[in-house]
Amino acid sequence: MASPPKSGRPRDADRERQLLVATLDLLAEVGYDRLTIEAVASHCGAGKTTLYRRWPGKTELVADAVALFHADAAVPDTGDLRTDLLMSASTWHTADTRRDAVVAGLLTAMARDPELRETVRAAVADPGNAVFDQVVAQARARGEVTAEVDTEVLACVLPAMVFHQITVRSGPVDRTLMETIVDQVIRPALTRPA
Structure with a gap:
């Protein structure tokens, strides 16, 4: 009924x-x-x-x-792992001082408040991880991903480095940073020989 x-x-x-x-x-x-x-x-x-x-x-x-910061996140499928990783990271490589201030302030509050941490994780991190997992699965199906890696851990690399850039380094979160993270950390971890 x-x-x-x-x-x-x-x-x-x-x-x-x-x-x-x-x-x-x-x-x-x-x-x-x-x-x-x-x-x-x-x-x-x-x-x-x-x-x-x-x-x-x-x-x-x-x-x-x-969650609005990632509201338009879609799973890219261009046929190229690097391009898909960069497209899925595009939310982060636009200048947004409001986003940076929100992230910096929330990190401290989340460290103290388990309910806030869990709620934000479910609203933001879980959907982001799902996009990452799908990008990796698509690339694996095309034969681009050969390594057996813990994608749950690897999905955390980009957000962790972005948070570090915002809160510790106070540097720009731009396409150059995203390319460095993808090219020097994420893609090599996914494509290293098995």
Whole structure:
């Protein structure tokens, strides 16, 4: 038996996106610890209940907001491992000071808050790892990947190096960095002789 339809207005995808973008803006400005549902609502001219109807709390709101950074991620299949790896990393090699500020602030909060860490992992890391796994599987089917490697560990290399670049080195996260990571670390690990 099907569930009865929910009463009330249907969700407005544009409004939801506005709320998530406002969350990112405030995260970049004040950080996770000082972010409040009230501040996001005020920033958007919305009531707190508007946010609480969509998200049970700040943790879930932040996870969905951060997932926007990868919302358009697709699994590339150009027929070339290097090109596919670079295309799947394209989210990272655009200049985005807001993204960098959000990432830097969230890393500290995630280290202290296991619930936040798990929620952000499920919203951001798991989908990113799935794209990486698919790119590797496609390349393996074409005969480009010969090594037996732990793709779960290898999928973490690029995000880890990006986070290090943002938080420790304060250097640019650009195409040159992505090419260096792909050409000197990831691709050699995937294509070394078995």
